[in-house]
Amino acid sequence: MKIGVMNDPGASVYAEVEAIGRAGFDFVDLTLEGPTFNLDVQRDPCLPYAYPVETIRLACFEELERCAKLFSALGAQIMNIHPCYAAPPRMRDRLVELNIEALRPISQMTADLGLTLVLENYKPPFDRVFHFQTIIQQVPGLGLHLDFGHTNMGRDPAEAFCKHLGPHLAHVHFSDNRKTEDHHMPLGVGSVDWGKAVAALRATGYDGTITLEVFCDNSDVLFSYLDISRRLVTRLWDA
Numbered sequence: 001m002k003i004g005v006m007n008d009p010g011a012s013v014y015a016e017v018e019a020i021g022r023a024g025f026d027f028v029d030l031t032l033e034g035p036t037f038n039l040d041v042q043r044d045p046c047l048p049y050a051y052p053v054e055t056i057r058l059a060c061f062e063e064l065e066r067c068a069k070l071f072s073a074l075g076a077q078i079m080n081i082h083p084c085y086a087a088p089p090r091m092r093d094r095l096v097e098l099n100i101e102a103l104r105p106i107s108q109m110t111a112d113l114g115l116t117l118v119l120e121n122y123k124p125p126f127d128r129v130f131h132f133q134t135i136i137q138q139v140p141g142l143g144l145h146l147d148f149g150h151t152n153m154g155r156d157p158a159e160a161f162c163k164h165l166g167p168h169l170a171h172v173h174f175s176d177n178r179k180t181e182d183h184h185m186p187l188g189v190g191s192v193d194w195g196k197a198v199a200a201l202r203a204t205g206y207d208g209t210i211t212l213e214v215f216c217d218n219s220d221v222l223f224s225y226l227d228i229s230r231r232l233v234t235r236l237w238d239a
Contacts, residue, residue, distance in 0.1 A: 001237055002026035002209045003230050023223050025230075029173075029211040030076070048086035050095075050102035057102060065109055072113040078171050078209075079115045080145050081106065083126040096131050103139045111141050118145035118170045121161065127154025129164050136168050143170030146201075149177050149184065149213065152192050159200040166204030174233065175213040184215040186225040187232050198236040 004027035007016035013030070020028050049060035064081070071079050084099055091098070103119065110117040119142055125131050127150065136142050144165050150173075151158040162169075174197075176190030177183040187194055212229045216222035 001207050003233060004029050004209060004211050005226060006031055006211055006213050008215075019219070019223070023226065025226075027209060029209075029213075030071070030074070046082060046085070048084055049081075049106065050084035050098040051086045052088070052091060052098060061102075061106065061109070064106055068110050068113050068115055072115055077114075077116060078118055078143070078145075079110050080118050080120055080171065082120050083122055085123070096125060096134065099126075100135055100138050103135065103142060107139050107141045116143050116170055117141065118143040120145040120147055120150070120173075121154065122147070122150050124155065127151070127156060129156045129160050132161070132165055136165070142168075144168040145171045145173070147173040147175075147213070148192060148197050149173065149175040149182060152177055152190070153179055153182065158197050162200040162204050162206075166206065169201075169204060169206050169208070171208065172201065172206070172210045173213045174210055174229070175215075184213055186214050187212070187229040194232060195236055198233065202237065 003025060005020045005023070005025050006029040007013055007020070009031050017028050047060045047063065048056055049064065051057060051060075068079055081103075083095075084102065085095065087095055087098060103117070107117045119132070119135065121127055121132065121144075132144060136144065144161070146158065146161050146169055148158045151161060174187060175183075176185040176187050176192050178190045183190060210233065212226050212233075214222065214225050214229055216225055
């Protein structure tokens with residue numbers, strides 16, 4: 001098990017990587033977004049890559065490919081993607097189907113670059129185990145990125161995702177919230193039962209990367225929060 005931290009896309013990526021390394025974390029969960037990311041690559045996490053207009057889908061594919069090439073050059077092994085929620089009102093009931101169609105070539109593209117594409121659970125309908133089972137079955141090479149903060153807000157709990165999709169787990173995000181919003185609080189502050197969550201994750205046999213996705217505007221306080229969260233995870237993991 002490795003514990004890492006996501007960089008703040010509003011700060012210098014170089015300073016962020018240095019600070020995360022000094023704090024003794026195992027890896028950086030690199031996000032390529034604006035407003036100040038300055039390696040000439042910015043990736044909106046909500047790109048309409050599954051929108052049913054071919055030119056829009058192509059433009060999104062090209063942007064994702066550009067990001068994937070940078071990840072590959074940096075030695076990354078996994079590339080995360082959020083579900084696409086963009087669809088005309090009359091096609092909302094086809095969101096899962098549209099995502100499947102779009103994710104197939106994206107997954108192939110990332111595989112060609114030596115990356116595993118993972119899809120992150122989030123808002124409905126992408127908060128249900130059976131939808132992820134369908135998507136993963138129909139998109140070769142796609143893995144599951146399980147965000148435990150998101151499951152605390154969604155329909156199906158983390159334990160159900162772990163039980164039914166454990167073999168497909170490729171990456172994990174830990175953050176706390178109070179169910180009403182994706183607060184990204186330190187672990188133990190919100191309503192997530194971390195003892196139960198860690199036990200469910202361990203029961204799958206997972207021993208990979210866990211990102212502490214904790215946000216705070218004050219960097220000095222942030223690393224205190226991150227250290228508290230890391231110690232909690234380590235203690236529960238070793239229990």
